[in-house]
Amino acid sequence: MNHPLDAAPAYQRPDLTGAPPVIEIKNLVTHYGSRKILHGINLEVREGEVMVIMGGSGSGKSTLLNTLLGLLRPTSGDIRLLGQHLWEISDVERSQLRQKMGVAFQGGALFSSLSVLENIILPLREHTKLDLNTMLIMARLKMQVVNLAGFENLMPSELSGGMIKRAAFARAIVMDPKVLFCDEPSAGLDPIVASAIDDLILSLRDAMGMSIVVVTHELESAFRIADRICVLDKGHILMIGTVDEVRASDNERIQNLLNRRTEEEILDPDEYLKRLTAVNE
Numbered sequence: 166m167n168h169p170l171d172a173a174p175a176y177q178r179p180d181l182t183g184a185p186p187v188i189e190i191k192n193l194v195t196h197y198g199s200r201k202i203l204h205g206i207n208l209e210v211r212e213g214e215v216m217v218i219m220g221g222s223g224s225g226k227s228t229l230l231n232t233l234l235g236l237l238r239p240t241s242g243d244i245r246l247l248g249q250h251l252w253e254i255s256d257v258e259r260s261q262l263r264q265k266m267g268v269a270f271q272g273g274a275l276f277s278s279l280s281v282l283e284n285i286i287l288p289l290r291e292h293t294k295l296d297l298n299t300m301l302i303m304a305r306l307k308m309q310v311v312n313l314a315g316f317e318n319l320m321p322s323e324l325s326g327g328m329i330k331r332a333a334f335a336r337a338i339v340m341d342p343k344v345l346f347c348d349e350p351s352a353g354l355d356p357i358v359a360s361a362i363d364d365l366i367l368s369l370r371d372a373m374g375m376s377i378v379v380v381t382h383e384l385e386s387a388f389r390i391a392d393r394i395c396v397l398d399k400g401h402i403l404m405i406g407t408v409d410e411v412r413a414s415d416n417e418r419i420q421n422l423l424n425r426r427t428e429e430e431i432l433d434p435d436e437y438l439k440r441l442t443a444v445n446e
């Protein structure tokens with residue numbers, strides 16, 4: 166007789182084809198000073214989707230994230246979050262919209278002088294008028310969701326890398342956001358802890374119906390969690406597609422990224438030297 170688990174269905178990605186968009190980006194151009202960083206980005210993220218933004222260092226991933234969070238004003242183009250035009254609404258409306266977005270920053274960005282629970286409760290204190298007991302219940306519930314129950318009185322310095330990420334997730338979801346942004350959620354973690362964070366991301370999507378935008382360098386993690394992947398290269402989108410589509414792409418730059426080969430490595434050594442000396446001339 167077969168083992169019962171053999172009959173268990175494989176993980177099925179939900180069909181998101183008809184799901185409404187929660188993020189719509191049209192012709193987005195962003196500069197730092199006079200330097201153009203994003204060169205006309207078009208991207209949609211659908212409800213309940215895990216969208217992974219991938220790309221080499223300096224390709225503009227964090228810039229895109231900051232622009233979506235309303236931290237950086239684009240030069241031109243349009244960003245719609247949950248149907249609202251991010252830069253056509255008032256500051257008050259933008260701040261309200263911002264509260265429907267959760268962010269788990271790279272490195273956690275926890276306040277070192279506050280306990281885990283105090284860190285997690287912070288957005289509720291800042292943005293709601295709930296009484297303390299209600300806030301505590303909400304924060305503790307989120308600590309359970311991220312598997313940190315019982316650690317509420319620890320200080321950030323007493324947490325492991327994986328626990329810091331979990332606490333950052335708990336703080337990011339304490340207001341029940343519709344959309345969650347995560348910057349490099351599994352960077353710097355050992356593979357087992359990293360894969361537990363991947364599971365957490367998928368369970369947040371499945372249990373809470375969140376749409377999740379993940380910026381990551383980690384290919385394995387990207388392939389595991391992404392419904393679709395957006396490949397950025399020097400501020401341009403090379404491709405948006407499912408994991409299978411990205412893997413099967415015959416675009417050389419995408420394949421180089423997947424094989425972790427940097428431009429320098431694939432250049433002919435003489436050509437590389439020529440470019441280096443040209444820069445210094």
Ligand SMILES: Nc1ncnc2c1ncn2[C@@H]1O[C@H](COP(=O)(O)OP(=O)(O)OP(=O)(O)O)[C@@H](O)[C@H]1O
Pocket residue numbers: 197202220221222223224225226227228229
């Ligand atoms: N505050 C800033 N002022 C000026 N230029 C910046 C600033 N932040 C980023 N840049 C430049 O914008 C480009 C894109 O940077 P960005 O941080 O978005 O890349 P990234 O894809 O997130 O890279 P990484 O994987 O290294 O985090 C880079 O060339 C970077 O030097």
Ligand SMILES: [Mg+2]
Pocket residue numbers: 226227228
């Ligand atoms: Mg970055």
